[in-house]
Amino acid sequence: MKKSLASVFGEVLKELRNKAGISQETLAYECELDRSFISMLERGLRMPTIETLFKLSKPLKKSPSEIITLVELKAI
Numbered sequence: 001m002k003k004s005l006a007s008v009f010g011e012v013l014k015e016l017r018n019k020a021g022i023s024q025e026t027l028a029y030e031c032e033l034d035r036s037f038i039s040m041l042e043r044g045l046r047m048p049t050i051e052t053l054f055k056l057s058k059p060l061k062k063s064p065s066e067i068i069t070l071v072e073l074k075a076i
Helices: 005-020 024-031 035-042 050-060 064-075
Strands: none
Touching: 005 035, 005 050, 005 064, 024 035, 024 050, 050 064
């Protein structure tokens, strides 16, 4: 069964966050978002807006397009 795009995005987000060595709380703080929202993104319960994607990209040290490419590759 194929995973939802939100689930794939969540997996990529969690992988990037772990590789960056930061907690959900730190990521949320640096993006000016709530930690529970980061959790919902990682669990595939929410999808980010473009604005949120740009906010997430800075602390993860990836461009928004790199994040989307990773999601695209994992979704195929």
